[in-house]
Amino acid sequence: MTAADLLSAGEDGMLRPDEAVTTRQFVTMALRAVGAEAGRRAGGCMEYAVEKMMAEDYDILNAEKPIERRSAARILHRILIAELGEEDESDWSAAERLQDLYSCHVCLNHIAQVYVKGIMGGRREDLFDLEGQMTCAEAAGSIQRMADREKREKVQGVKSAIREITPDRAFQMLAAGRARLVDVRSAEEYSRGHVEGAENAPLAELDKNPHMLGDKSAVLILYCRSGFKSRIAANILAGAGFRKIYTIPGIDQYDYGEYR
Amino acid sequence: MTHVTNSRPEHAGLPETTSRENPMVITDRDYMFPAFFNGRVLPGKKPHRLPAMGWNSWNAFGCGNTESLTRAMADKIVELGLKDLGYEYLVLDDGCYRSTRVDGKLVNNEVKFPGGFRALSDYIHDKGLKFGMYNDVGVALCSGDQVGTCGFEDVDAKAYTEWGVDFLKVDNCYYLWDNATFSDGANARFTYAPNIRSIHVSGNGFSRLLSAVGDGTLTGNGASKNINGDFVTGIGTIDGTNIDASPGGVRSGELEFTVAVPAGGQYSLTVNYASGQEAGTGCWLQVAVGDRDAEERYFDDLLPATDSPAVFAEYSGITVKLKAGENKIRLMNHRRQENTLYSYAVFCNALNRANPDHDILLSICEWGKTQPQNWGYKIGSSWRILNDICFSVGADGSSGNGEWMSNNTASITSQYNKAVIMDEYAGPDRGWNDPDMLVIGMDGITQTMGKTHMSMWCMMNAPLMLGLDLRRVALDDQIHRIIANADVIGLNQDALAVQAKRIYCSKEAEHPDTAYITNNSRVDILAKPLADGDVALCFINLDTVAARGKYTVTVEKILEYIGSKMRKRDEFYNARTYRVKDLWTKETYFTADREFSVENLEGCDSVTIRITPDNT
Known part of the structure; x- marks a missing residue:
């Protein structure tokens, strides 16, 4: 699935690449990318995602708001584990270069995994930017990398x-x-x-x-x-x-x- | 340290809720820093004398816990005989509420907890178990759910009473009055004093300028003199969340001036300062005269902000009362600890007002950030000492990942290394250091690691909160044999209620009991006095490779370190023989040697023995 395919998930046709992606848009794109049936029906995707524990009540509450990067990381990680059957990387030390990694113990593992697997990079080399937003294009890119391992650039553990x-x-x-x-x-x-x-x-x-x-x-x-x-x-x-x-x-x- | 309980169930001076608009005004000395050292608990503190035991959903299922999983755990706790061993609290951690309040009230997440909390509570109580829940003194939970109790303490206390809650774990994400997790980093302005260049004292014909660097004395830890910049910085409380620093000693710093004035009376104080909104340089100043135990506070507020931590300004208008002769003027900021205590106290008070006869156990969970070992005993039964032991928690169908050692807080040894030297902060009239929940049952934790982890937590009087999917456990299987070891649990629940002391550390000859050691290539020996006059010893190899040596503890050494806490000390000392029971192998032997040795400990391994003096 190309990025263009993903970006055409919007209800009114194309998502605008430079606009902030909402939670609903993100979840819809993500489900489509893994071929989940409910993803094709824009209406049912949030409920489906919550039912499958890929998303939280918090995401429904914020469905129309720009998704936070930490929520995106959480959703992508959950899909990886639950839908795609991937294993966590045991060495996530490379993620420790992110200064804000430890600021959320609930999100930490999700962020560390999507980071070291090369699915979501930091906003800067030393900052993930947990509460920041993503553009639709960035979201499409991350979702593609989640769905297609070939597109990822795995981040190596750092040797001091x-x-x-x-x-x-x-x-x-x-x-x-x-x-x-x-x-x-x-x-x-x-x-x-x-x-x-x-x-x-x-x-x-x-x-x-x-x-x-x-x-x-x-x-x-x-x-x-x-x-x-x-x-x-x-x-x-x-x-x-x-x-x-x-x-x-x-x-x-x-x-x-x-x-x- | 004398212990006095106040018989009033509620403290009339506390507000019904904490404000979301303004930091608290604290005028009651019971909530101020000097009171932390008086050993007095606050009204309504419930006397839970022993560490809590039970199961918590976080390590097992994370945000994926559900009502049906919780019921299954309740069933298993009974079926596996764990209830009879003392595991009684079933605690719902984060992720169980709807993410916003409805009409200002907490509501159950309908997908995960469709039956509601009261029904679940009834189910748990019917099994003879107790029901625990989770909240946060900030405005949202760590998961982001907008249901933190700040501003809603009275409403939430009523809800918890209605739901029959017996235990509350209270976190501090999104806390408004400190730069806690997810809080605005600029909140540091509340919990650090500005950079101080000088103070000017004048009045009654007297005038003197005192330079912070030249004339000031730094006390405690954390503050420092910037000689080039000519100011003192870092006045506040050290953040205890991480493994870098020892928990020992005074974990906050003050700037003190000694000034001699000719006449007693009112004096005007002008402060030359530069403010900031970051760790080390804030905007909130406390000014007191006198030593900590006899202080009068004259200022406790934000100063007008300067343009930056490098731009200095003057603030006049602080008036202090000095006596003729020498006076100690202290510039400080203990708000990190005071604000947090106050917030937890308001919540505690709300519970007391909702039901004065409640028996809710309060488990303080601010990760050690605000040095809770100083004040937590006043209102809670335990206080977390660090960030989490595990960030890679389990789910339904996955065990999660635990670690033996790590360069962060997320490992058994990281938590142990701090808790093990905090024994003097704990006690039955105080509460317990909480090195977080058990990671037994997670991937990466071997049988040996699990056994040592259990021994450590039992010796250290830590709360014993299981964190695994109990459906994977069968009677008498490998995991069961660890978590259901009645002899070892008996140490944790011993009536004398004294946390073990580290009396030997192969990396520290002088102060094995108080030195902070994180290098895990070592062997520790802990000693614990017990109610019947016995002593428990635990020999621990912290390394992952074998320790090929002989480690010995003499009767003299035991008495030297824990003699003052022992029951039947003389009997122990004068015994002709000792009966020794290995609490894992169950082997028992008698010895007339006045020493106890262990040789060749495998990696991550331990030996725990209970010694009974035998004078027959």
Whole structure:
């Protein structure tokens, strides 16, 4: 079924591609795409969808309103599981780059699955935009990808990147306010003197609680004395789900004098 | 900590409903931060002394729960002997209401619950079980259904009374007075103070400018000095929803000034500040004079907004009363905790007004965001401590997916790692830490994991809420043998009602009982004192690979950590032999060694023993 076929689901003929798609229009298109009989009768589709647990009472209430992206994700996911017999992807870690993923525990699994399966992308690379709207064209695209696996681009799980960078590069990033500088030596060593602007996260503490630095989307720049601890810390943080980790030379290896 | 109940069933000072227009004005000290530490429960708190046990629809069926599924679960709970073991509450979680109110009232979703809630409640009661439901202190439920109790507490309390509800789980999505889930992020303006640059104190011939960075002292956690920017930020309560931070210590930050004035009297305070609407920088300021336990509050309101968190302005017109000599002036914002307590209290109060004799158990579910371990005991029986244990819940025909460990809250070990060091917040006169519902029966949870999960939750006095389709369980099958282990349930329901303490942690030598450890390559040992003088020990391997070592606990070590809570402490210490029962293998043996060891724990495995001193 082409996108054009889907867009012709409207009661008055063609849906306008750039208009916000309503809940009813979305459900109708989705049911048609999977060949559900009721989808062909524009009148009966909402009730059919609710009966089959593909949609909720909430969707009937909002039938004529623009559908929220999280509701679209939920409906697509339900159809995938119930009608198309697909399995959930066990590795949905790639979805964790979406900053708003955890803001809805009811929707989380639906969003994570449609995202990693390549059915619905984020509004931005780091944002799904749960309550945002979709155009009819966007909806048609997502529904097509739901119905036809070939059209999807599966999103791979993210391997954390650990890279060594130069101090100059690091200070550029810090000056631009885009990174956190982390000294992984002990609290004692840190208090005797550290690179200006660095926070202290002793390796021993990171080992006990690898999640202690909080927001996993943060860009981290690590250093220590000889480069040894920062390498270990980087691996610990990567295992905990931090994705952007850089290391710079230790204070024994590079003269940070002018920055202290 | 003394415990005093107020015999009045309702607190006259609370409004009948919370406002949807304006944040609450809190003048009653019982609802203010200092009161959190007095151990006093509020009027109408129901004394449910033991953790709740039952079944909840969420992990099993998500929003797909129905009336017929619930009836089937009720049948199975009786048939499987679970009712006799103490599983009594059958709780309908989210997804059971119509998505809008009708004439302002809650209505059942007719597709899923065609018979209505009263009929279902009767069915459940006829089986000798209890009926639970779900709501939210915000304006909508997490599913989006526009039926949150905010503004409708009186109406809803009447409905729950009519339906014969015995248990209420209350969430906080769409909450108006904090940046909770689905709330406007800008609500952070209510729960964080603005960035503070300075205060100016003047009066009675005295005038002094105090710099936040230079003269201010930060207390608690979360606030910080921005030296370059010359201001203090982050004054508020730390969000406890995620696994990054320990629950221990003071989870909020204040900015304190000490100022000595020559004469007692009224003084004028001018605040130099910059406001925002985001976590860390808000617009609501509280000003108090004196230490927390003897404070007078002089300001508790929004300040006029500045253009941005970097644009500073002055606000005059706060008047404080100071005494001659040194005074402590505290700039703070405890509204995250105070607003949330207030909202739950109004709801609780509405239940009390609807039926003073009710016995509804209140299960607080704001995911630990507002540090409920501080205040939850005043009105509830348990408080969730984190975001959910499972995001991939089941449905009719699907088991859902559980995890042993994860980089987020959705795993057994993530919940355990926080709850295990919160034992001092729990108790029979307070309530219980709630590390969320059981994931036994979900895909990904092996027999061994399920057994350890059950042991952990029983030792930690967590509510035991089953979350699987019980039609898949048969008497004495693998799952049944886990959830129906009377010996282990007996630990959770023990009359002494003390949550276990972690007395050994292979990754933490100094403070095994309070250090927050999320690295799961380790072995923990928990100790729990019991009403008859026995002690339960639980040896746990958190790792997925085997722990090939010998882990030993001595009688001395047990007494060192839990001696003060033990019944028959001396008898335990002076025993010549100990009778030891393994609560899973049921093996019993006697030992004269004054130590208890476990060697070679498989991945995710545990050993739980009950030790009885034997002086015969």
